[in-house]
Amino acid sequence: MINKNRSKKILFLFAILLFGFAIFLSVMFLNAFKSRKTPSLFTSESTKAQRGSIISADGFHIATTKKLYKAMVNTKNIDPQKKELFIELFSIYSGIKQSVIRKKIDSKHGTVVLSYKIDPKTAKYLKSLAFELLKYKVFVEYEGRHGERILQGLSIIESGETREYPYGKLLTPLIGYPHKVEEDGYTHVFGVKGLEKSFDDELSAQQNGKQFAMRDVNNYMILNRKSFTKQAINGYDIKLNIPVTLQIKIEKIVKEFKKTLEANEVSIVLMESKTGKIISLASSNRFYPKSIHKRDYPSLNTSAIEYSFEPGSVIKPITFSLLLDKKLVNPYELVNGHNGKYKIDKKVITDEHKFDWLGAEDVIVYSSNIGMAQLAQRLSGVDIYDGFHKFGLTKSSGIDLPYERKGSMPNLRQLNYSIYKATVGYGYGIRVNLVQLVKAYNVFNNGGKIVTPYIVQGEIDQFGHLIKSRHEQAKQIIAPSTAQRMKKILIKTVNQGTGVGTRTEGVEIGGKTGTAHIVEKGHYVHKYNSSFIGIIDDDTHKYTLGVTVAQPKKSHFASLTAVRVFKAIVDMLIDEAYLIPDYKKFPLPPYVKKH
């Protein structure tokens, strides 16, 4: 046996060791509870939601948003021995020249922006590079002014979004253009014209994403019950009724006609008669939304709605339909043509083609101002005023575009005067836009019902569901029989009258020309706007097409300008199978000689 005091010695040793444990626990206790600057346990990340795209009916993305990222590096964090490695890797990942990167890194001691324009794909690669570089200790900590350890390394941050128009001038000016605005170092775009403007709320990013979670040493997020995620909700995509394949063809046609007719502008509106869907709205004057120059300024407006003009004779069918609907005229009654010269209240009205007597419907077919002036007297001022309003003239067309010019017409009191009835009756002293005219003519091709024209089919939400646009229901404004009769008269106009230039075998076409003097500084000048508004049907399709040629210098007769554009589009529609000709059902009239 070792010594007798063994138990006491052991107890003493135990007490000493216990003291050792106590020191440890008290130090731990102090550490646990006294204040201490610990690194943040959480990290957050925000993702900016994007503006939606504008998509054509056939699925082309006409306007899209691209996110841009910037790459920043704190040069103080780069291990000097690994600087070249960093430059080399960054160059490979980003595609930026090594010399450029080296120059930037050497330019400053601290945070340097290596690039502002990094596309999303490259940004993703660079982010993974940033983590790898941390892992391989290319970045080292350094001490801040207050003794804090700083390790920033390479950071890839969203810097903004840009609006891309992959098809250049296509669909301008209808599509509009955006402006940039910078907010907290992030560049947003918002629409200022066209569809970009009218659907700005829908297109705009709905909700920015945010994620807040615990982190590990490399700032990876740990998604658990303590984390918080707010999904980024991008703006809605909007889908048009307009197919790009058609639009391109039409834009080509109008551009060529602008040249051959030496016109200021050629615009067209093509609408599906039953629904009001605008399947093409084109102008010869277009621009690049990404780079707008001063010379583009006149082209920025969508003339089809933002330009109101005196329509001239294209109004006659509307006046005539009001007479028909009120049974104030019989299409077969005879109207005095006064041999081309007629006087109302000291004002002389003339006709291009002189008539002695002519059938009432031939007032439309041969576009007799004198005939119309007399027939219009049968309507009261209120009849004209309300009638035109019913047809949507001088009222907002309801189209989904901003800044529409509604036009104007004489007031009720004026319309009780014969001269106003006469001039308004054949399209003078009234201002309308092309979309209003197409909407009004469409009534004749839609059984007397008026529909609202619209360009946007609907919005596509984040789940890819199409939410269809909602519109006012079609409204019966004239009797179906009146519409039917008007359609026949318009067809006759094409077959025998001023619209013969549009005659096409196999499809049913009706329409009316119009030429009107332009007023400059209160006087009519020797400049004209020519229009042709018509309906084109085959067995299954029904369209209404409006053409305006602004100030053609070659000729001011609609039959030589707008009619030719109309015909070219009809032929193209047949080629592209938007119209299926049926030669038995819609033959050329017997008096037309076949070539």
Added chain:
Amino acid sequence: MPDRTLFIIVTSLISISIMMSYSLSTYTVIYFEYDEFHFAIRQALFGLVSIITMWSLAQLDPDVWLGRIGFFLFFIGLLAMLAMPFLPSSIVTEVGGASRWIKLFGFSIAPVEFFKIGFVYFLAWSFARKIASEKEVSLKKEFIRFLPYAFMFIAIMFLIAVLQKDLGQVVVLGLTLSFLLFFAGSSFKFFMTLMGGSMGFFVFFIMTAEHRIARIKSWWALAQQSILQLLPESIASHLRIANTDEPYQIGHSLNAIHNGGLFGTGLGSGTFKLGFLSEVHTDFILSGISEEFGFIGLSFVTFLFIFILQRVFKIANRSQNDVYFLFSLGIGLLIVFTFLINAYGISGLIPIKGIPVPFLSYGGSAMIAASIGIGMVLMVSKKVLNRR
């Protein structure tokens, strides 16, 4: 009947270890692209082997087996450590300039862990024969008597501290040796002389190299935060040196402890285990436990060690045989010193790192070796005088 309580406490610690090796290795398994259970499944296997070994050893007769096993571990461990510098690098894996492991049958074995148990047995056996039998002797004689042990210890120090760069283990062995010597019958005077001498040597050792001084300084810069606030300000102000950086590992160890607070973040919810503390499932497991179970959890684990100490000392105290007494005492000291050195290391009180916590840290060798040690104590516990 072996001491069941001791067995249960050790088994509990092993169970905690398996659980923590899963929770704390989260970052490591992802970083190295290991399987999610890479560490947990291995630690579970080691734990199972440890518990079975411990229980099996407890069944054996100490009069026959304690010596056999003790010497076996001592010589095999010594042999392995001697052979290590000469073994090819395919067998001896070098990590950070230190060769501590031998690769055998797909496992890495740290011979020093097994050697420690053997060493304690050898000391117990030798002291019981040489020192305990002699009556009072002069300090000089005591010193002469100690010389062979001193030489042996220096040789071991060379093997472990220099070749394996494992200073912590040497400190543990040195402390155990000194205390055993004292309990074997050395005079208090000699014990104090020995301790003083060691301290002197230690100071000399540090002063002779610039980087060691720097390390001590950086240690003190950190340790002063904990130590000085326990002292009155008049003394503390003299000892305070200008603030320098916390060493990275210790800094995050303290962050983890602070983040744990009283109750901890909860199992699996720690943050500083995620790459901040790179060796959280091995050397810094106490920080990891503190983070997830708070001060309460850490205290619980610490009390388990105190409890082990109490049981082992009780067995030692009641042993009739000097070898059994010294051996049990030695094992108890070995475990507690290892624990304390690690504990002081992770809280920045002493500048020693890289020593595993017995039964808790991830790693088979340390756990199995410690379990063999406890198994042998359990073996002895059957022979103790039961007073009740």
